[in-house]
Amino acid sequence: MTGRADASWPWPPVLAVPIVVGLLLLVVPMAALVGKVEWASLGADIASPEALSALGLSLGTALLATAICLLLGAPLAIAIARAGDRTAAWLRAIVTIPLVLPPLVDGVALLALLGRDGPLGRVLAVWGVEVPFTTSAVVLAQTFVSLPFLVLAIEGTVRARGIALERTAASLGAPPWTVLLRVTLPLAAPGLLAGTTLCFARALGEFGATAIFAGNAPGVTRTMPLAIYTAFHGTGATQATAIALSLLLLVSAIAVLLLARAWRPGAMTGSVR
């Protein structure tokens, strides 16, 4: 920290203090977690039946949720990217709601709709279909909270590029499906990749909505986050297993975020307009 401002750091040097504190605040708890891992029994902890069940459930539901998010989110993202500024602002706000609400509330909302007394729940009950507290409920909860990530990531990339290339493609004789599959989607690839990985990470880590809407039945709805929570309340997996699972989640989060770094706004626009 020098006593004078220079070209590469034109701000007050004392900013170094909050910068360091902020970084420490983020990094130190993670380091403490890693420090609490019982390395000797790590393998056995992860291979314990409770852990494997939670792991398998988490992966399966998160993958399915991500696939659903892609199918529903990509077209929506394109629509928002194409919409006028004001419409787009409204749509973006709606899409972002699950992000800013506490996930618990997301779960309550899903329960209100699909619970036994909910409008949709009642209709489904007629056919003997009950969604809450099933594995499907886990997938639904994860989709609900992860969709915003996918939509916003893709929308940003597509909007930045504008529609000029699609128009050019059409004028060259490309019918609408060709325009979508050969121009729009390939060019949205960076945003698609980032959105998909963030979406998967979020689905993997989903807790609140799942707890309320899907419950905590081992093997059916006890995902990794729920297993960790339960362990710290005395039942289910041991605390060591909980720490091991937490480490797993931490590592996968880091891996995902590094992958998602591939998304930079304007990565595809470059010098060719």
Add this chain to the structure above:
Amino acid sequence: MPGACDAGERAVSGAALDARIVVHRAHGMTVRAHVRAAAGEAVALIGPSGAGKSTILQAIAGEAPLADGEVVIGERSVATARRSLPAHRRGVVLLDQHPRLFPHLTAGENVAFGLRASGVAKAAAAERADAWLDRVGLRGLGDRAPERLSGGQQQRVALARALAVEPALVLLDEPFTSLDVETAADVRALVHEQLASSGATALVVTHAAADAAALAARIVVIEHGRVAQHGALRAVLERPATRFAAAFADVNRIEGVVRDGVWTAGGGLRLDARAQASASTDGATAADGDAAAVVRPADVRLTAAGAAAARGTELGTHADAGRAGGAEFGGEATVLRVLRLPAGLRVVVALDGAAPDAPGIAADLDERTAAEPALRPGARVRVSIDPQRLRLVPHQGSPNAAPAPTVEA
């Protein structure tokens, strides 16, 4: 079936265009124009900014809805006020200053795009794409990514891509403005050559007379959303009927009136209209009505005015100005401004008696012979023009009419 035609073979791939366009633009301006092009013909569309040229292109391409009228390409009615054929079925391609290459495809894949989109097999399309890249001077660059091509190269790829689909109509909207002078000249020549050899019908919107002259056989002048003048390129550039057209053609225009075979204008200028008409080779008439005298800046001579001793001293001429003497046409004038152009000196003067809003008269002088001290703003000079270098053009559009609200077209 063999692929794109080889150089030398002339296939008329373009279709005739007949576009009667009525489009309501923002700020109350309506574009109401009838633009036509024969199959395989290139027509230049010129006009001041906001006149409606881009609107016309948009209506033909399908990006602006018609309020009335019809666009017919070939045999097909492509758009009316009620229905509109989607862009991918019109056969209309657009080239503007942005190459708009697909960044995720190589140059060759870009050129092959339209062919693949219409069902041509990958190998055949790649072959035709390579042939086209060769025709535009980019042999061997098929595997390059667009971002590794220069601006001029990207425009060439865009041209090849557009022509490879054998479009019914090619729209060009100032495609050379983002290129440097040398590259622009090369690409312009290439566009002309390829349009001609592929038989494409083309509509070229441009602000540069060089583009129009290089590419088009006919010109349509659009002003305030209407067609102000149209005709063969040479005819329009030599006999511009509006102020804008004259400015575009870089000729002077003096507005006046013909009555009983005599043309008069402010400041005591007069001309025997009947003599002009009988001497003209392109069917000019001496009918009564508004008419403008048109003359090239190179044909305007300036001599000193004022004090008797210096009177008549040549102030400078252009190398091929008409012969001095004879029936003189001219008058006293005041110098407005002196411009240095790459080719020499241009002196703009205001004739005594001319309307206050009339554009000045430009005289191009050889820099070496021009008597510069006498040519300063405010200096008095005498303008003289060989009448044989003048043309009388019937006047279109009153200079005193209030201009319609213009919009960035």
